[in-house]
Amino acid sequence: VPKFLVNKDGSLGARNDAPCVSIEHKLGIKASPTAVLQFGDHGGAVGYLVGQENRGLEYMFIMMNAARYGVGLQGVAIAERAYQKAVQYAKDRVQSRPVDGSINASAAIIHHPDVKRMLMTMRAYTEGCRAMASTAVAAYDAAHHHPDAQVRKDNATFYEFMVPLVKGYSTEMSLEVTSLGVQVHGGMGFIEETGAAQYYRDAKILTIYEGTTAIQANDLVGRKTARDGGQSARAIATQIEKTEGELQASGTPAALAMARRLAAARQAYLDVVDFVCGGAKASPNAVFAGSVPYLMLAGNLVAGWQLGRSLLVAQDLLQKGQDEAFMRAKIATAQFYAEHILVKAPGLRDSIVEGAESVTALALDSF
Amino acid sequence: VPKFLVNKDGSLGARNDAPCVSIEHKLGIKASPTAVLQFGDHGGAVGYLVGQENRGLEYMFIMMNAARYGVGLQGVAIAERAYQKAVQYAKDRVQSRPVDGSINASAAIIHHPDVKRMLMTMRAYTEGCRAMASTAVAAYDAAHHHPDAQVRKDNATFYEFMVPLVKGYSTEMSLEVTSLGVQVHGGMGFIEETGAAQYYRDAKILTIYEGTTAIQANDLVGRKTARDGGQSARAIATQIEKTEGELQASGTPAALAMARRLAAARQAYLDVVDFVCGGAKASPNAVFAGSVPYLMLAGNLVAGWQLGRSLLVAQDLLQKGQDEAFMRAKIATAQFYAEHILVKAPGLRDSIVEGAESVTALALDSF
Numbered sequence A, B: 001v002p003k004f005l006v007n008k009d010g011s012l013g014a015r016n017d018a019p020c021v022s023i024e025h026k027l028g029i030k031a032s033p034t035a036v037l038q039f040g041d042h043g044g045a046v047g048y049l050v051g052q053e054n055r056g057l058e059y060m061f062i063m064m065n066a067a068r069y070g071v072g073l074q075g076v077a078i079a080e081r082a083y084q085k086a087v088q089y090a091k092d093r094v095q096s097r098p099v100d101g102s103i104n105a106s107a108a109i110i111h112h113p114d115v116k117r118m119l120m121t122m123r124a125y126t127e128g129c130r131a132m133a134s135t136a137v138a139a140y141d142a143a144h145h146h147p148d149a150q151v152r153k154d155n156a157t158f159y160e161f162m163v164p165l166v167k168g169y170s171t172e173m174s175l176e177v178t179s180l181g182v183q184v185h186g187g188m189g190f191i192e193e194t195g196a197a198q199y200y201r202d203a204k205i206l207t208i209y210e211g212t213t214a215i216q217a218n219d220l221v222g223r224k225t226a227r228d229g230g231q232s233a234r235a236i237a238t239q240i241e242k243t244e245g246e247l248q249a250s251g252t253p254a255a256l257a258m259a260r261r262l263a264a265a266r267q268a269y270l271d272v273v274d275f276v277c278g279g280a281k282a283s284p285n286a287v288f289a290g291s292v293p294y295l296m297l298a299g300n301l302v303a304g305w306q307l308g309r310s311l312l313v314a315q316d317l318l319q320k321g322q323d324e325a326f327m328r329a330k331i332a333t334a335q336f337y338a339e340h341i342l343v344k345a346p347g348l349r350d351s352i353v354e355g356a357e358s359v360t361a362l363a364l365d366s367f
Helices: A056-092 A113-145 A149-190 A196-207 A213-226 A231-250 A253-279 A284-289 A291-319 A324-340 A342-354 B056-092 B113-145 B149-190 B196-207 B213-226 B231-250 B253-279 B284-289 B291-319 B324-340 B342-354
Strands: A004-006 A012-015 A020-023 A035-037 B004-006 B012-015 B020-023 B035-037
Touching: A056 A113, A056 A149, A056 A196, A113 A149, A113 A291, A113 A324, A113 B213, A113 B284, A113 B291, A149 A196, A149 A213, A149 A231, A149 A291, A149 B196, A196 B149, A196 B196, A213 A231, A213 A253, A213 A284, A213 A291, A213 B113, A231 A253, A231 A291, A253 A284, A253 A291, A253 A324, A253 A342, A284 A291, A284 B113, A291 A324, A291 A342, A291 B113, A324 A342, A324 B342, A342 B324, A342 B342, B056 B113, B056 B149, B056 B196, B113 B149, B113 B291, B113 B324, B149 B196, B149 B213, B149 B231, B149 B291, B213 B231, B213 B253, B213 B284, B213 B291, B231 B253, B231 B291, B253 B284, B253 B291, B253 B324, B253 B342, B284 B291, B291 B324, B291 B342, B324 B342
Parallel strands: none
Antiparallel strands: A004 A012, A020 A035, B004 B012, B020 B035
16 A cells, blocks of 8 residues: 555656554654554545465565564563663662672672672573574574475474564563663663663563564464474473583583573473363363463573573683683573573463463453 | 742742752653752752751651552552553453354453453452552551550561562562553553553652662561561461461362462572571672562562462352352452462572572673
């Protein structure tokens, strides 16, 4: 539906009957205007068929599937930016003495353990989700360009399983990360001039557009898990178990902490996969009641798995003396993820597997 | 510091040298303007001492302590409003067929299990925090007006322990609740006209003003837990255990589910209280690294405990045939809280007790 009708000689003709009647006032992403268009109030808007008839939905999904991955990355990007801004502020802003007495005067707030906890949470989510997105997109490349047909097929399956996790988990975590970003700034964060609040406002659209978190979770439950009886889902658990073995073999405290938390999260995930595959047809309400928590558990696990892999690489390179500060930071961040984010997985399992009925128990007119 | 100087005869004199030079642009609470004042650029602002010299901080804390409780209630209030608005929208907005095939046409989105999960989460947090705030303020009244001095003292101790929970936990949950409120609205929620986004913007100040969540957590760790060696904290656990016994004795599925989750959460809480009391002096960084998670665990537990008590009352009144729909809703909401919110407690315990070191492990210049 063009704004102007184009004459046969290529020159602009009359305006099309599709005027913009207002611009929406939105919570965020204000650099991307959202308009109300009115079609055909004065004789009818003229549109042109693009492509073949009745294939519009299919065409849209080509765009949509790429967009889902892209929106997941937007989550990672805004989280990274919120983190950088919060770190800068935490290093500048001076307030109170450190609790351990290490500085006998007011110090930059980054010296306070809770500020570190907030920054580490932001950092760990961001690195975990970025690693997950990178692994997914590498599989996408292999799915299209690897010479071996079986490898292409396996990678396509893996990538498709990853898309709802990259979209759903990375955007949900961006809400927590951008909220923590405001929190690190304290009262200044609530002032728009500071810039931290914009991330908090902008991030909220990411869990909504190109398929809400619930739509991603439906995709994960239906097309990605139940349809092949959990085969793709369990194949990922097998890969994770292999990484756990490598972490165990390495034997460092960070690797052992990661192995232990990965094993508990993987077991929780497998319980949920069994629950989803067992009940998708017989008890659809119970399964879909846990669809978003399942997505959160799976995303939490897979992002943690990638940080487990990066921990192993960082340990190797550290031993070789390469980029020591960077490698130590990778290891510290992975261990933090294991102990503060992966630990949420067993609780999610309980909610999904044992708490399905209470989601739908309330009578409709009691809401 | 008045805006106008007042003459001895009570008439208004000259403007004081304390002009408002700008109004801040804030994320939310825009009906409450925040101004930049400039003091004394043209000869000096005149201020008057209120009360006695050197007692200003003490006076401020009288206001502040009341304000902390009040801000906690603001969290409950905005959560309730966000819930009501989301319910209304979920009953109006028609989209897709229910997964269980119960309606063979597009239905109001409240029929979809994930929408129910979001609404139940909003409702359960709100009811739990409201019950916690009500219990706290009843103790405040008893602390001031009960005829027995020991009862007054016990209630004062209980109330003081509750204040950081009411302020810290209720406001943090309001972030999740208002975010879910936007989510239930989908794309419409991102449009300011809908009104759901305002709650999301407004709620963020609640975790910041009158002492951030971290400040509440410092208070909980230092003055409320470590100072009496965990005595007040453990006394609450003993009361919770009593409620668990009553739930066990009642024997209904909802009561048993609540008893089981309360017991696990209480045990997690006691582990953390031991950790806090054991390490507050020797390992302050480790203890304060877990201060906010401890506050979240304690708030989660106490709000759940209050819903456990309300479940027992509701069961009794239901048996007597009183307000059946209301009582059933209370029971369903309490069970949901147990299975979807209380279940987070053991994971928090692990983060606090076993994950303290990874919070502060990253080198400062690696942030």
